[in-house]
Amino acid sequence: xxxxxxxxxxxxxxxxxxxxxxxxxxxxxxxxxxxxxxxxxxxxxxxxxxxxxxxxxxxxxxxxxxxxxxxxxxxxxxxxxxxxxxxxxxxxxxxxxxxxxxxxxxxxxxxxxxxxxxxxxxxxxxxxxxxxxxxxxxxxxxxxxxxxxxxxxxxxxxxxxxxxxxxxxxxxxxxxxxxxxxxxxxxxxxxxxxxxxxxxxxxxxxxxxxxxxxxxxxxxxxxxxxxxxxxxxxxxxxxxxxxxxxxxxxxxxxxxxxxxxxxxxxxx
Amino acid sequence: xxxxxxxxxxxxxxxxxxxxxxxxxxxxxxxxxxxxxxxxxxxxxxxxxxxxxxxxxxxxxxxxxxxxxxxxxxxxxxxxxxxxxxxxxxxxxxxxxxxxxxxxxxxxxxxxxxxxxxxxxxxxxxxxxxxxxxxxxxxxxxxxxxxxxxxxxxxxxxxxxxxxxxxxxxxxxxxxxxxxxxxxxxxxxxxxxxxxxxxxxxxxxxxxxxxxxxxxxxxxxxxxxxxxxxxxxxxxxxxxxxxxxxxxxxxxxxxxxxxxxxxxxxxxxxxxxxxxxxxxxxxxxxxx
Numbered sequence: 157x158x159x160x161x162x163x164x165x166x167x168x169x170x171x172x173x174x175x176x177x178x179x180x181x182x183x184x185x186x187x188x189x190x191x192x193x194x195x196x197x198x199x200x201x202x203x204x205x206x207x208x209x210x211x212x213x214x215x216x217x218x219x220x221x222x223x224x225x226x227x228x229x230x231x232x233x234x235x236x237x238x239x240x241x242x243x244x245x246x247x248x249x250x251x252x253x254x255x256x257x258x259x260x261x262x263x264x265x266x267x268x269x270x271x272x273x274x275x276x277x278x279x280x281x282x283x284x285x286x287x288x289x290x291x292x293x294x295x296x297x298x299x300x301x302x303x304x305x306x307x308x309x310x311x312x313x314x315x316x317x318x319x320x321x322x323x324x325x326x327x328x329x330x331x332x333x334x335x336x337x338x339x340x341x342x343x344x345x346x347x348x349x350x351x352x353x354x355x356x357x358x359x360x361x362x363x364x365x366x367x368x369x370x371x372x373x374x375x376x377x378x379x380x381x382x383x384x385x386x387x388x389x390x391x392x393x394x395x396x397x398x399x400x401x402x403x404x405x406x407x408x409x410x411x412x413x414x415x416x417x418x419x420x421x422x423x424x
Numbered sequence: 425x426x427x428x429x430x431x432x433x434x435x436x437x438x439x440x441x442x443x444x445x446x447x448x449x450x451x452x453x454x455x456x457x458x459x460x461x462x463x464x465x466x467x468x469x470x471x472x473x474x475x476x477x478x479x480x481x482x483x484x485x486x487x488x489x490x491x492x493x494x495x496x497x498x499x500x501x502x503x504x505x506x507x508x509x510x511x512x513x514x515x516x517x518x519x520x521x522x523x524x525x526x527x528x529x530x531x532x533x534x535x536x537x538x539x540x541x542x543x544x545x546x547x548x549x550x551x552x553x554x555x556x557x558x559x560x561x562x563x564x565x566x567x568x569x570x571x572x573x574x575x576x577x578x579x580x581x582x583x584x585x586x587x588x589x590x591x592x593x594x595x596x597x598x599x600x601x602x603x604x605x606x607x608x609x610x611x612x613x614x615x616x617x618x619x620x621x622x623x624x625x626x627x628x629x630x631x632x633x634x635x636x637x638x639x640x641x642x643x644x645x646x647x648x649x650x651x652x653x654x655x656x657x658x659x660x661x662x663x664x665x666x667x668x669x670x671x672x673x674x675x676x677x678x679x680x681x682x683x684x685x686x687x688x689x690x691x692x693x694x695x696x697x698x699x700x701x702x703x704x705x706x707x708x709x710x711x712x
Contacts, residue, residue: 267686268652274670278673364569384572390575
């Protein structure tokens with residue numbers, strides 16, 4: 157493991173650890189308003205100052221990081237499962253099934269991601285509870301983000317279907333689900349793992365875009381998207397540099413995700 | 425051969441647009457509140473008028489009838505009316521489309537220019553520091569959401585197309601850099617370098633023909649990325665284009681407008697990809 161990869165793992169673990177300790181590090185919580193200090197600069201009580209309505213920015217960053225870092229992998233899990241179901245099975249079955257799945261995947265991939273995302277998000281009510289909004293946002297991301305992974309998985313499963321060991325297993329009388337689950341699926345695991353890992357930063361970025369546009373997680377629940385929305389009112393970087401902390405944290409985390417995957421895994 | 429390829433692309437295009445349209449019509453039909461008409465809540469209307477309003481919408485309940493009516497209208501240039509803006513969709517698209525074309529077009533041009541220049545000079549120069557700079561810059565830009573780049577361009581008073589250029593730059597740079605590195609490792613290019621051909625001649629005569637097909641394919645994909653980026657850029661930079669219209673439609677849950685925009689953008693994306701594919705086919709050397 158290279159030094160950069162090790163460092164990236166340490167950074168990710170540290171960020172996850174600190175965000176999980178949010179209840180202990182920021183006991184005031186993300187929604188409590190300190191009405192006497194709206195928009196205040198960093199101080200001993202509020203390490204990153206407060207937002208326009210007096211909420212502690214440090215607490216919001218911690219809780220927002222926790223939400224994004226917990227739910228983006230959950231969405232990646234949904235999309236990887238769907239990709240395995242569509243791409244993996246189609247590649248394993250081959251023939252007409254593979255052609256149908258490829259056509260369907262191509263149709264899905266030709267729809268521009270952000271346009272599709274906001275169309276489906278707009279189908280659902282915007283005035284829902286914060287918890288429902290966060291679940292719905294990440295669930296939509298997972299539900300719509302399967303196509304690219306399915307394409308990769310169908311190609312891998314197709315090549316496995318024609319491999320010598322699968323041919324031998326088939327000649328030995330192994331067919332159907334047993335052949336798929338015992339021989340094909342375990343060999344698809346590295347591709348599934350790579351696709352899962354690649355999807356996480358994509359979903360974090362997509363949630364951030366949706367959040368800034370007001371189509372993501374509802375207030376007062378914080379997420380990286382809603383935290384970055386605060387940049388809208390920023391006049392200059394010099395005046396309030398602490399407001400850039402969520403952006404810096406996002407860049408650090410996404411860079412770490414990029415570094416954790418090796419080039420071979422990224423091209424898998 | 426070329427004509428049959430173009431025909432195949434056009435048939436696929438028509439099929440995908442028709443299927444995409446059906447999918448969109450189904451989404452609109454299934455959306456909560458589709459059946460309700462706010463005019464029915466007008467207290468000045470009598471029971472007969474309310475009944476007439478409901479009857480008028482009855483034909484829209486069946487998805488296939490609804491889609492057939494939409495297609496009939498679309499063939500005559502009628503894409504329906506925006507619920508939120510109260511204007512015909514085709515008028516809105518006609519007004520907004522030139523802005524998006526201009527912003528995305530200039531952004532694409534700038535992004536490509538920057539990425540290709542940096543990738544080519546990195547290959548010609550072969551300095552580790554320069555290469556690292558390009559990799560670090562593209563890596564950092566890949567980690568910034570498009571909406572944040574839009575906000576930063578507002579704060580810095582930079583034009584919207586610059587944000588689009590910075591969004592597509594890292595994708596092109598990384599791909600082009602890898603392609604060039606692989607091309608330079610090819611035996612015939614190594615031989616050309618060993619024979620003492622100038623760097624520029626090797627690049628233009630031997631490297632560019634090898635990487636051109638994949639770069640053209642990438643050009644098709646970047647059109648889709650630029651159009652996708654137009655939503656946050658136009659919305660946050662106050663540019664009255666298709667992206668801003670899509671955002672307004674999403675906030676107002678104006679599904680007919682949103683669906684038409686998505687179908688239009690899909691059509692442009694597919695046209696760009698098909699155009700790239702046909703171009704690659706034309707550039708491919710013919711077998712004797």
